[in-house]
Amino acid sequence: MIFWWTRKPLISARAFTAAALLPENTSVVDFKRITRLSEDNPHKYQPITNGKFKQFTVLDPFAGFGSIPLEAKRLGVGKVIASDLLPTTYVFLKAVLEYPNYGERLISDVKRYGEELLKSIEEDVKELYGDASGFVGTWEVKCPHCGNYTPLVNKWWLLAIKGSEERKRRE
Numbered sequence: 001m002i003f004w005w006t007r008k009p010l011i012s013a014r015a016f017t018a019a020a021l022l023p024e025n026t027s028v029v030d031f032k033r034i035t036r037l038s039e040d041n042p043h044k045y046q047p048i049t050n051g052k053f054k055q056f057t058v059l060d061p062f063a064g065f066g067s068i069p070l071e072a073k074r075l076g077v078g079k080v081i082a083s084d085l086l087p088t089t090y091v092f093l094k095a096v097l098e099y100p101n102y103g104e105r106l107i108s109d110v111k112r113y114g115e116e117l118l119k120s121i122e123e124d125v126k127e128l129y130g131d132a133s134g135f136v137g138t139w140e141v142k143c144p145h146c147g148n149y150t151p152l153v154n155k156w157w158l159l160a161i162k163g164s165e166e167r168k169r170r171e
């Protein structure tokens with residue numbers, strides 16, 4: 001996983017997209033109904049647009065994780081184009097906007113390819129790590145004097161059971 005600076009709430013992306021596409025004389029009541037901001041919307045997951053946005057195209061050249069394109073698709077916008085400069089965000093955009101169309105087939109393919117990948121690297125991992133059953137990943141810093149890497153951890157144990165002898169001995 002990566003640390004990402006922001007992830008916008010989807011409702012704000014939906015509201016801004018709808019506000020940009022609706023005529024300025026749209027009533028507040030209609031706006032809330034279309035964007036699912038009102039409680040009288042019987043459709044829990046899909047906004048009620050009745051094809052109002054079919055003729056529009058939404059272009060988001062810095063789409064990031066795809067909040068605006070996703071909500072534009074949910075609003076029924078005719079054409080949605082999303083892009084980003086970072087390769088990581090491109091993968092996330094594909095995952096958000098395209099991969100759900102594959103449904104169950106995608107799940108079974110990912111599972112099958114994952115099992116094949118694990119099988120193919122099993123020997124390489126054994127060569128590197130021996131027969132250890134688990135590993136802890138941490139950030140590291142390089143010593144400017146000797147060049148050795150030091151893991152940044154505040155504790156070396158993974159679990160402390162209340163009242164255990166091991167814990168008492170460490171304290």
